[in-house]
Amino acid sequence: MKYAIIAAGEGSRLASEGVEKPKPLVCINGEPLIDRLIRMFMDNRAEEIIVICNDHTTLVRLHLEQVQRDGLNGRQVPLRLVVKSTPSSMHSMFEISRFLKDTPFCLTTVDTIFREQEFAEYISNLETMMKTGSADGLMAVTDYIDDEKPLYISTDADLRITGFHDTQNGCTLISGGIYGLSPKSIQTLERCMERKESRMRNFQRALIADGMNLAACKFSKILDIDHKEDIEKAEDFLKEDTRKTKDFLKKQKCCAIYRARRFSPNSVDRDDAIMDAVCRELVPYYEIERLHEEELEEASSAILADATLLLLTMARSKDVLQKLKKAEDSGKAVVVNNPSSLLQMTRSGIDAVMRHNNIPCAPLYGKDGWWIKRSDETAQDKNDVVFAADDAEKERIIEDFRKRGISDLVTTAHVAGDLVKFYGVAGAGFFHTSYPTDGGFSKFGDERQNGTAHHTPFDKERLQTDAERLAMLTGIEIYGGDCIVAPSGEYSIIDFNDWPSFAVCRNEAAKAIARYILQKNKEK
Incomplete structure (x- = not known):
């Protein structure tokens, strides 16, 4: 998946209200807006990230050049930087569109704030739709309206988009400013430019007029940073989201069950390492207890009775899988991988x-x-x-x-x-x-x-x-x-x-496994 960020605006309203940093470098809970997006895109399998910034905000250009050179948070970033001032977001999209013609992409503006877990689910749905051809695009929408000039969206019963509107007219959803599109959308963009149109909302209307099949993906809340007060609002929103997730899960225990040595021939360290990596990702959310499969083989199933909400297991012995199945059948525990499946699927x-x-x-x-x-x-x-x-x-x-x-x-x-x-x-x-x-x-x-x-x-x-x-x-x-x-x-x-060792892709796999586990446990 390619990603694109439009960061070419002036941020004039923020500047007039005393915010000294250019908008892409404004920090939300200590993290610059542009860095937050790049980090999330990297967490969601970014092949390339294209960013456009204007040609007179030197600090933004220098910051992005440093990310190109040194990476972000210890990770190299496949970042392509375009430096050019444009009259509108649609013009900015056109300037980078030459890099988006060969593969599906996700594009957003730099000041869009949303929940990371919802975004990961959105990208997963977008990738599935693009692979199956079930839609030409997936647009983020929300029923949280806190925008000066929202773009209202009408949909059918299957959340297929039927129109984009400047007035509400009974619509309950608005555009969230996150656009997941197939490459053929660029043809529509080019025709908009030929007609000398501007504004992203007109581009979205043109997609419908051109017969594009667009689906809507609902987010609980999406915010934009247009005014100084929006910074505090966004920080409170993200802190509250983190606090709710931790409050929901921190009370729970996670038991990580490491594979018995006999089932890890010549690979004990590698198998242990992926479980360690997943546990590190889950530490903010769970109280983690570690057990080895051999310990469970020697103990009665009572060791699982106080039952941790989550049993994270690499076990393979029939005896241990039976004990895990009993814990799962009790309805008190979520077990990953599913022991019933492992018992059946020799x-x-x-x-x-x-x-x-x-x-x-x-x-x-x-x-x-x-x-x-x-x-x-x-x-x-x-x-x-x-x-x-x-x-x-x-x-x-x-x-x-x-x-x-x-x-x-x-x-x-x-x-x-x-x-x-x-x-x-x-x-x-x-x-x-x-x-x-x-x-x-x-x-x-x-x-x-x-x-x-x-x-x-x-x-x-x-x-x-x-x-x-x-x-x-x-x-x-x-x-x-x-x-x-x-x-x-x-x-x-x-x-x-x-559950292989994922040795060649351990860090990326651990993040994906942790996201999957958090979502599965929330759905329980």
Whole structure:
């Protein structure tokens, strides 16, 4: 997702009321407006952030150049800066529109204040709509009216926008100044400029006139910083939101259950690190207790009886999953990942789900060898996932499994091509892919069977769609997996599992997991 910020205004009303800083650098609870937006955009998978500022507010330009050079809060920012004075916000959008023609984008003005969690949900919905083609745009709206000249919005019963109006005429919603649009909206913008129109509200009317399918996403409250008194109002709003969230959740306990060592072969530190990272994100909201799966195996289910509202678990043993299921069934606890799903969705169960729902997966027959994998439990050593070069070796390996008392197996044909690992959080919009042979970590070295990746192009959005659908079908909310990309560009998902280490994208994943957990717990 690309993001754009219009920060080219004069801020003349603020200056006339004694505010010395230019508007983009005005601080709300100690954070400049422009930095707040950039931080939130980075938290929501920003590919690029385009900012336009005017050419005579030197402090703003210098500040943004520093962000370009040094990053923000220790993070490098993919920031593109355009410096030009314009007569209106629509003209500012036109100046940066050449960078927005190739992908969906979210654009806002620099002084828009809203709740971060609502924005994350908005972006997730926008990404889904853009991928599925169910809308050409998603516009933020609110029924909180505190604007001098609000733009009223009429919608149908499905919150599809039917018009933009200067007068209320029975409308209860107004524009929030956050625009999520497909690239074809730029054509409408260009026609507006040819007609010598101005103002963003006229551009929005033109979108409807051009037949664009626009949906509305309701925010509880959106504020603009136009006057000095608005600064205090915005600070109180955000402080109250933070206080309410903390008051709701701080009374609750979160029990973080770390994976047993036997289920983290050669990866204990990595698995522990992602749980540590998620806990750090949740510390402001929960009283966190840490347990290891081995402790729960040795204890009765009474250890969970005082029941923390949230049980955050990487556990994989059937005994512990049964105890967690009992806690969840009591109705007193939310458990992530869902223990009922993990108990049902063994490797063979997941394989059956993929085949039944036409999700691309490894073929059952082939000519390049076989993979035999235990399904009663997840792999605990290199003998639990074994490659067989031919039929005779396959039968010998299956017999070896049986001698070990393992009869629940998944046997599939080897697929030649690039091995790609993927990581996601169901419904949260977070999805990451990587090539383990590009110097990545390997548990057992099985990646060598496919050789060094050739980086064959493939449809990553379709892979994300398939992975999200599989997460929904299996109930595995925090997931990872492997797929093979054939020379043709077609892919086959060969593994799907709960809560990987996310080692190559840990910080970003931890933020996405924490957002998902906070929202799920609020909905309980």
